Amino acid sequence: ExxxxxxxxxxxxxxxxxxxxxxxxxxxxxxxxxxxxxxxxxxxxxxxxxxxxxxxxxxxxxxxxxxPSFEERIRVMRRHYDLMVEVFGEKRGSLQFRKVAPWYSKRFGPVKPFNTAVVRISSREDFDRVLSEYLEWRKDFTDGSGELLPRYQLPPMVASFMQEEEEHQARQRKAIAVPKGPVEVW
Structure with missing residues (x-):
């Protein structure tokens, strides 16, 4: 507005x-x-x-x-880390990357151990270890091809102002649409 x-x-x-x-x-x-x-x-x-x-x-x-695939997200995140180390040095780049990594992980699926550990890195060795451990841990949530199992898949991203509009429209409805036919099948 x-x-x-x-x-x-x-x-x-x-x-x-x-x-x-x-x-x-x-x-x-x-x-x-x-x-x-x-x-x-x-x-x-x-x-x-x-x-x-x-x-x-x-x-x-x-x-x-x-x-983008999970693999592409990991590739770009690694590249971002490498560039931060190149620009700021290993220690400072690692500390700066602590702020960035959780943003990348928002689209990874289950991530609690990764987020908990990555905000403590202070070297490339730390980053590589945290990422390696996370990739191994994440396998429990994937199928044979590496895709997240359905119950762990993320919903599509929707901007909050778009969600608010949809919720407002739902509140304005005077009636709830009910399918024709027997209700018992619900």
Whole structure:
């Protein structure tokens, strides 16, 4: 609402929408609802660094690209760690990465032991050990191909403002849709 009013008030200045842009769908909805000329993805980029490319594809084609595989998420997280060590040195890079790793793990499935341990790393050896132990532990939650078992699979990411809209619409309904036929089958 506020972004739309700003867009209407400053027609000669490009407005960048910001706030809970965590998925390509959220980016599209923000652009459509507010008329902003661009979006800013903050924390959504931490656990979904693919958001930029996926949003571009989604806006251009209307087709949502597939989620990155677990292996791809691990590869990118490792690369991020390597770059932080390269820029800041092993000790400081490891300490800085403690803040970043839990964002990556939001899409890993069960992660409690990883999150508990990774926020204590202070060296590459620590990082490699924590990741190796986690990858071994995670196998208990996967099938033979490495995919999470159905009961551990994560629901799709949905921006909170999109959830709130759906919940509001549900509260506005006057009746609950009930299928025709015998109720006993429920």
């Amino acid at each position: 506020g972004i739309r009013r700003v867009v209407e008030g400053v027609s000669n200045i490009p407005v960048i929408g910001n706030g809970d842009v965590t998925t390509p769908q959220a980016a599209k909805r923000m652009i459509e609802r507010t008329g902003c000329q661009g979006i800013s993805a903050g924390r959504g980029a931490f656990y979904n660094p693919w958001i930029f490319l996926h949003t571009q594809d989604y806006l251009q084609t209307g087709v949502l690209p597939p989620e």
